[in-house]
Amino acid sequence: MRTPTTRFDPASARLYSPADAEPGWLEVFNRFWFAPADPTPLGLIRICTGIIVLYMHLVYSTGLQPYFGKNAWMDLKTADQFRHEAPIINAPFDWTEVNEQANKPLDDPKAQDARKQYAKTWDIDPVTTYHQGSYLWSLWFHITDPTWMTIVAVAMLVVMVMFTLGFCTRVTSVLTWMAAMCFIQRNWTVLYGVDSILNVLLIYLMISPCAAALSVDRWLSRWWTARRTGQKLSPAPPPAPTTWANFIIRLMQIHFCLIYLASGTSKLQGTAWWNGTALWACLANYEFAPLHLAVYSKLVVWLSQVHWLWELVLSSSAVFTLLLELGFPFLVWNRRLRPYMMCGAVMLHTGIAVIMGLGTFSLMMLCLLLAFVPGEAIRRAMRLSVDWLRGKDLHADPFMAPATEMALQRR
Amino acid sequence: MASESVNTAGRNGRPLLSPWQLTLAGAAACFVAVFLSHVNSWIAGVTLDPVLVPVRALLIFVGLVLAGSGVSLRLRTATWEFEERAVSAALTSVAAFTVILGYLALDPAWDSIALLFGVLTVVTFAGVGLILLPRMVRRVVFLVLVFFHFGGILTAVTSAPPPGSDAPWITRQLWTCVYRPYLQFMYLNNAYHFYSPEPGPACQLWFYVKFTDGTGEWLKIPDRKDYATRQEYQRILSITESTNQCYPQPPSDYLAGRRYQAGNLHKPSIKMAPNLPAAMQYRRPYPSSALMVQSYARYVARTFKSSSDPEKEVATVKVYRVLHQIIPAPDLANNTDPNDPTYFWPYFQGEFNADGEMLTAHREFNEEGKMTQEDDPFLYWLIPIMDEPKGRDADLPTNAKSRRANFDIVDYCQIHAEDKSK
Numbered sequence: 001m002r003t004p005t006t007r008f009d010p011a012s013a014r015l016y017s018p019a020d021a022e023p024g025w026l027e028v029f030n031r032f033w034f035a036p037a038d039p040t041p042l043g044l045i046r047i048c049t050g051i052i053v054l055y056m057h058l059v060y061s062t063g064l065q066p067y068f069g070k071n072a073w074m075d076l077k078t079a080d081q082f083r084h085e086a087p088i089i090n091a092p093f094d095w096t097e098v099n100e101q102a103n104k105p106l107d108d109p110k111a112q113d114a115r116k117q118y119a120k121t122w123d124i125d126p127v128t129t130y131h132q133g134s135y136l137w138s139l140w141f142h143i144t145d146p147t148w149m150t151i152v153a154v155a156m157l158v159v160m161v162m163f164t165l166g167f168c169t170r171v172t173s174v175l176t177w178m179a180a181m182c183f184i185q186r187n188w189t190v191l192y193g194v195d196s197i198l199n200v201l202l203i204y205l206m207i208s209p210c211a212a213a214l215s216v217d218r219w220l221s222r223w224w225t226a227r228r229t230g231q232k233l234s235p236a237p238p239p240a241p242t243t244w245a246n247f248i249i250r251l252m253q254i255h256f257c258l259i260y261l262a263s264g265t266s267k268l269q270g271t272a273w274w275n276g277t278a279l280w281a282c283l284a285n286y287e288f289a290p291l292h293l294a295v296y297s298k299l300v301v302w303l304s305q306v307h308w309l310w311e312l313v314l315s316s317s318a319v320f321t322l323l324l325e326l327g328f329p330f331l332v333w334n335r336r337l338r339p340y341m342m343c344g345a346v347m348l349h350t351g352i353a354v355i356m357g358l359g360t361f362s363l364m365m366l367c368l369l370l371a372f373v374p375g376e377a378i379r380r381a382m383r384l385s386v387d388w389l390r391g392k393d394l395h396a397d398p399f400m401a402p403a404t405e406m407a408l409q410r411r
Numbered sequence: 412m413a414s415e416s417v418n419t420a421g422r423n424g425r426p427l428l429s430p431w432q433l434t435l436a437g438a439a440a441c442f443v444a445v446f447l448s449h450v451n452s453w454i455a456g457v458t459l460d461p462v463l464v465p466v467r468a469l470l471i472f473v474g475l476v477l478a479g480s481g482v483s484l485r486l487r488t489a490t491w492e493f494e495e496r497a498v499s500a501a502l503t504s505v506a507a508f509t510v511i512l513g514y515l516a517l518d519p520a521w522d523s524i525a526l527l528f529g530v531l532t533v534v535t536f537a538g539v540g541l542i543l544l545p546r547m548v549r550r551v552v553f554l555v556l557v558f559f560h561f562g563g564i565l566t567a568v569t570s571a572p573p574p575g576s577d578a579p580w581i582t583r584q585l586w587t588c589v590y591r592p593y594l595q596f597m598y599l600n601n602a603y604h605f606y607s608p609e610p611g612p613a614c615q616l617w618f619y620v621k622f623t624d625g626t627g628e629w630l631k632i633p634d635r636k637d638y639a640t641r642q643e644y645q646r647i648l649s650i651t652e653s654t655n656q657c658y659p660q661p662p663s664d665y666l667a668g669r670r671y672q673a674g675n676l677h678k679p680s681i682k683m684a685p686n687l688p689a690a691m692q693y694r695r696p697y698p699s700s701a702l703m704v705q706s707y708a709r710y711v712a713r714t715f716k717s718s719s720d721p722e723k724e725v726a727t728v729k730v731y732r733v734l735h736q737i738i739p740a741p742d743l744a745n746n747t748d749p750n751d752p753t754y755f756w757p758y759f760q761g762e763f764n765a766d767g768e769m770l771t772a773h774r775e776f777n778e779e780g781k782m783t784q785e786d787d788p789f790l791y792w793l794i795p796i797m798d799e800p801k802g803r804d805a806d807l808p809t810n811a812k813s814r815r816a817n818f819d820i821v822d823y824c825q826i827h828a829e830d831k832s833k
């Protein structure tokens with residue numbers, strides 16, 4: 001009789017026993033959500049997200065008044081108008097639903113005047129709306145003095161640095177999300193895809209144990225323990241797997257899949273994606289693509305001069321994009337196919353960064369993609385990198401690549 | 412056990428401050444803020460707001476951070492037996508009351524932060540309930556929350572209407588009646604329809620700024636050269652894209668006729684684009700886009716400085732929303748410049764004064780719904796930049812060079828803006 005052994009699954013960082021080879025659906029469901037998992041991916045996601053968040057808000061800081069000031073591109077008056085008045089219209093509940101109020105003037109003359117003014121601004125009778133206004137919140141709706149805005153923005157940047165380093169992470173993760181939301185909610189006209197992904201990441205990191213690995217908090221905790229017990233600080237062992245880490249990693253993974261599925265299925269509504277020419281609107285879009293660079297411009301001109309090649313490149317790019325976005329949410333859960341799906345995603349977002357100039361957005365998506373990387377793989381990569389930088393002998397490690405050895409010899 | 416190994420360092424290390432000390436200190440800070448919020452109303456004749464408001468804000472902030480830290484420390488160091496959970500729940504309740512104190516200390520004008528505090532209070536009290544629940548029930552509640560959360564994401568994804576149709580009725584009801592507060596509050600309302608259904612041309616904004624001395628200058632955004640980082644450029648590009656929300660309905664024959672006639676009567680004439688249907692030449696923006704254009708015109712009026720004399724005063728700003736059409740591959744193969752002026756399609760959005768009030772005539776209705784004033788005939792219409800043949804026998808263009816040899820570019824947008832500089 002074979003002795004049951006536990007097997008560490010690198011694709012999911014979870015412990016399995018062959019004795020449980022055929023669990024029921026409830027057991028699978030329970031294991032999917034609540035089996036302990038290595039929190040290292042969350043630590044790395046925290047660091048990468050934090051760096052990008054810092055960069056984005058440093059850029060904001062150079063234009064605090066034009067973007068978020070009282071007289072910004074979207075000034076406070078307009079932002080408040082949207083916040084308090086923007087109409088929300090609902091589909092009628094019944095086939096024959098009629099709003100009786102819509103055809104009657106209001107009794108109060110002031111209310112009737114306000115009604116007319118609203119209709120003039122928003123092109124809709126307020127009586128027919130379901131609700132007016134939005135649930136937006138931001139310090140920048142209320143802090144408009146430039147000096148105080150600068151002080152608060154600097155404080156926010158300090159909090160973001162602390163979050164990136166993993167210091168007082170439980171508090172700074174919440175504060176970082178709130179700070180980011182203050183910018184997002186104040187002026188939505190400057191937003192694009194990167195802000196949605198940034199927000200998703202910060203929400204999940206805020207409720208995750210992202211300080212359990214690769215953080216100043218963890219180092220301080222170990223240092224304090226070593227000090228109290230009178231021991232020397234030893235090299236950090238792998239962080240203990242936790243149920244909570246697994247729960248949050250699953251949320252990130254599912255959200256990533258939903259993003260791809262939504263993006264892929266919505267593309268199927270467009271004729272350009274079906275006839276394979278959609279990517280031309282990216283390649284030749286002057287505001288996005290680097291057509292101002294001579295190298296890129298010459299390449300695209302040459303491509304357009306070879307018609308069959310143009311068709312082949314564009315069609316295959318469109319098919320690749322659709323297959324990846326529609327296939328990823330289903331195939332990534334297969335352990336054998338996961339590396340290929342992840343490589344495909346990296347290729348897609350590298351292409352978006354180069355061709356569309358959306359580097360920050362691509363980096364954010366890759367941060368979210370890290371949720372699919374097992375903690376052990378991250379720690380192994382970090383260990384190899386540190387050892388390589390220190391010039392250590394890597395021959396004992398079976399994952400040591402010949403290229404790395406040659407790099408060492410060159411040094 | 413996994414949870415114990417995480418907590419061990421904390422218990423062995425014994426925190427310097429106890430969670431109760433932190434939370435109660437936070438509550439005390441917020442209580443002082445509540446007290447200070449009433450101080451100014453007790454002292455007649457003197458306003459202390461310039462000092463009290465920042466102090467109150469700082470006290471509220473510190474109070475909430477301390478209370479949150481206390482709860483966090485408690486949850487990290489305590490075990491999960493029922494007695495311990497009861498103590499944790501009590502501490503979390505104190506934290507929730509701290510948030511309420513912070514809410515009471517807020518300035519009444521800070522309505523959006525009051526909303527945030529309201530939600531924080533609810534979440535904290537919900538946390539109290541979660542702490543008290545047994546582990547299995549807690550897990551079930553988490554799963555219910557997860558399903559609610561992803562249900563909201565799916566609602567946002569499906570609430571974007573497909574081309575030429577409405578969004579599903581069920582989605583619209585769910586979004587409007589159930590999920591809207593959650594999705595808007597958390598900024599989770601994105602449908603993730605990236606480059607779909609069709610990637611389209613980018614949008615620019617052109618402002619013709621007229622000064623009080625009769626001169627004028629153009630401001631065209633975005634221009635890559637004006638920004639140090641790609642991120643800044645992308646932000647301005649998003650500003651211009653935000654004006655690109657338009658009604659799908661084509662113009663009536665009457666409107667098209669008015670545009671045609673006004674173009675002919677204008678001296679010099681402002682033609683309509685000959686090869687485009689009227690439906691593509693008229694783009695009435697949604698009210699939201701129109702409001703944004705007004706705000707942008709105000710911003711430009713306030714901040715734009717003349718290159719010849721920065722002291723000049725701005726009189727009016729004419730705004731054009733410009734679609735930069737994507738160059739067709741055959742044209743690029745013929746070495747046509749992607750920035751050829753004819754690829755820019757400006758749509759007139761109105762002329763505004765320095766306060767953002769539209770000076771261009773726009774439609775008004777009386778009590779009975781009858782139109783009392785019509786739109787300016789050029790408002791929201793394409794003012795084209797197009798090729799016109801130099802002579803009657805101009806050959807059809809075969810490449811960029813022969814095109815320029817046989818055709819002149821006529822910039823009707825410049826004519827409409829009354830830019831006499833060229």
